[in-house]
Amino acid sequence: xxxxxxxxxxxxxxxxxxxxxxxxxxxxxxxxxxxxxxxxxxxxxxxxxxxxxxxxxxxxxxxxxxxxxxxxxxxxxxxxxxxxxxxxxxxxxxxxxxxxxxxxxxxxxxxxxxxxxxxxxxxxxxxxxx
Amino acid sequence: xxxxxxxxxxxxxxxxxxxxxxxxxxxxxxxxxxxxxxxxxxxxxxxxxxxxxxxxxxxxxxxxxxxxxxxxxxxxxxxxx
Numbered sequence: 561x562x563x564x565x566x567x568x569x570x571x572x573x574x575x576x577x578x579x580x581x582x583x584x585x586x587x588x589x590x591x592x593x594x595x596x597x598x599x600x601x602x603x604x605x606x607x608x609x610x611x612x613x614x615x616x617x618x619x620x621x622x623x624x625x626x627x628x629x630x631x632x633x634x635x636x637x638x639x640x641x642x643x644x645x646x647x648x649x650x651x652x653x654x655x656x657x658x659x660x661x662x663x664x665x666x667x668x669x670x671x672x673x674x675x676x677x678x679x680x681x682x683x684x685x686x687x688x689x690x
Numbered sequence: 691x692x693x694x695x696x697x698x699x700x701x702x703x704x705x706x707x708x709x710x711x712x713x714x715x716x717x718x719x720x721x722x723x724x725x726x727x728x729x730x731x732x733x734x735x736x737x738x739x740x741x742x743x744x745x746x747x748x749x750x751x752x753x754x755x756x757x758x759x760x761x762x763x764x765x766x767x768x769x770x771x
Contacts (some may be wrong), residue, residue: 565739569747579705614749618742622731623722644757648764664759673747 570615574608577672581665588661592677599651599658603665606644613640703768712759719752 581604613636620629626655644666650656704766727745731738 561691566721566746569743589703610753611750614746614753617747618727618749621728621745622738622742641760645760645764649768652764666757667754669750673750675749 563586564571570611573669573676574611575606577604577669578674580668580672583688584664584668593657593661595658597656597662599661600668602647603667606640606647606662606669607666607669609643610640610666613637617645625675701766705763708759709763710768712762713756716753716756719755720749723748723752 581600584600585597587599588594613633615634617627617633620633647662648659651662723745727741727748730741734741
């Protein structure tokens with residue numbers, strides 16, 4: 561029950577960010593900004609990976625099995641930062657619009673979280689009411 | 691030292707300072723979030739869903755400033771050339 565609610569919350573954020581991403585990518589393709597759309601897609605994928613890392617960390621913290629998977633989570637974080645640096649350098653070498661698209665895609669999940677938190681206010685109302 | 695070399699040296703130093711000081715904020719933020727979240731989970735285990743949701747949001751938000759620093763550092767390192 562607890563696991564499902566938390567997983568639902570994560571899936572909700574991911575689904576909204578994917579919808580926003582699809583809209584932005586389609587708009588970029590319609591405006592003939594292919595590199596921006598490609599960068600946005602790559603940035604969104606890296607962002608989803610980062611969000612999953614945080615989710616796994618909190619799940620491990622709550623399940624009190626942090627000692628068992630501490631090395632695994634640390635390796636995932638290190639790999640994430642290397643992948644992010646590689647993606648940013650490669651997109652900067654390719655084109656500036658791709659670089660801007662990558663950064664925008666990476667930060668899009670944060671915008672979705674801000675929107676969901678301050679406009680939707682679903683989780684804050686639930687947490688305040690209890 | 692000519693102007694181009696001076697700009698490169700300054701950009702390298704700027705990238706290092708940017709990443710070094712920029713990592714302090716997210717490290718403190720994520721650490722404080724984790725510590726307070728763990729304390730809250732131990733104090734009120736029946737509210738763990740709300741606490742974990744808040745932790746997820748807070749950790750995702752606090753880590754973004756480190757990414758900004760990384761972006762600026764990469765721009766300084768590779769954007770100059």
